[in-house]
């Protein structure tokens with residue numbers, strides 16, 4: 001875990017006067033506005049171009065109802081820095097109204113007794129009927145809703161630049177063998193085959209996708225969700241690690257520390273052919289006004305067409321009182337309403353958290369995502385992303401990240417050794 005440095009995040013607050021002005025304007029513009037005050041402070045890590053556009057949808061909807069929005073944006077893909085900042089705020093007894101907290105971590109915050117419940121809104125809005133059980137389950141602590149889902153991201157995607165692929169005479173690869181073969185041709189044509197950012201969470205994102213491709217969903221579940229020591233130390237794990245490390249051949253030398261959205265921009269501007277990344281990358285293509293299927297391509301990551309690694313973003317609610325509580329409950333209600341779900345997810349690259357919405361505005365990648373989500377939920381193949389905090393608790397995730405990233409960067413660590421470290425990491429954390 002990197003140590004927390006004050007200058008590595010940005011916490012943007014709107015000046016009081018600006019906020020008052022915006023609120024007054026929104027209130028006078030909105031037909032529905034009846035609320036006078038109440039303000040939410042929302043911690044999140046949606047700071048790339050596409051993500052900021054998406055987050056802004058919620059701010060505008062709150063303001064249109066007359067509520068205030070204090071943006072607590074903490075830069076850093078994957079949210080590790082955001083979580084460090086959140087912990088220090090909560091420890092000082094001053095948590096925000098809501099924070100981007102996901103998966104099993106919601107349970108950890110619930111156990112600390114810091115989360116407030118949303119049952120009144122959930123009952124009034126019929127969340128039990130709106131949400132798939134897989135999603136609703138994650139949002140409850142001790143039987144009560146404490147968080148609200150904003151979306152469903154798919155992690156196992158490959159993004160491609162069609163011009164670069166064409167110049168190299170290759171197509172989007174569907175297997176890992178094809179990926180390595182295409183990589184050689186792309187390199188010979190003078191491009192970087194795979195854009196990557198050397199940060200622990202990005203290494204882990206690519207690693208879990210390779211493990212899914214080489215080992216399949218059952219193995220993924222045993223190793224990265226159930227933390228079965230036999231699976232973690234197995235031949236299959238060694239194969240996944242070795243294949244993952246071979247991907248370095250397709251990456252460039254300057255990847256160390258690079259942010260994920262910079263890697264996406266390398267695909268956008270034609271320096272690189274492809275990127276393995278979750279569909280928040282689509283938010284960057286969308287923000288650059290590019291069209292799916294024409295200006296850029298999406299496909300299930302090579303070897304994973306039958307699987308779906310899910311990553312559900314959610315906002316968990318802290319215990320707050322008075323007007324802030326009222327505003328917080330409105331925030332929760334707005335998040336699951338169709339207006340937000342559509343506008344946010346169009347900008348974010350994900351699909352709505354509720355499956356009953358009209359998808360006609362969404363592109364082919366999003367429609368494929370929804371179809372694959374539903375198919376894999378029914379037929380098997382739907383797995384929670386370890387790299388994005390959906391599978392295991394934060395301490396185990398951190399320990400696995402360390403092994404993965406150290407192995408990926410080490411000159412002299414064998415895959416066998418890394419697999420053994422993986423066993424130890426999971427055991428120590430249990």
Ligand code: GAL
Pocket residue numbers: 045046051076077078079153260280311312313388
């Ligand atoms: C994920 C998060 C996404 C996106 C991504 C990059 O963990 O779920 O919403 O923000 O990190 O930061």
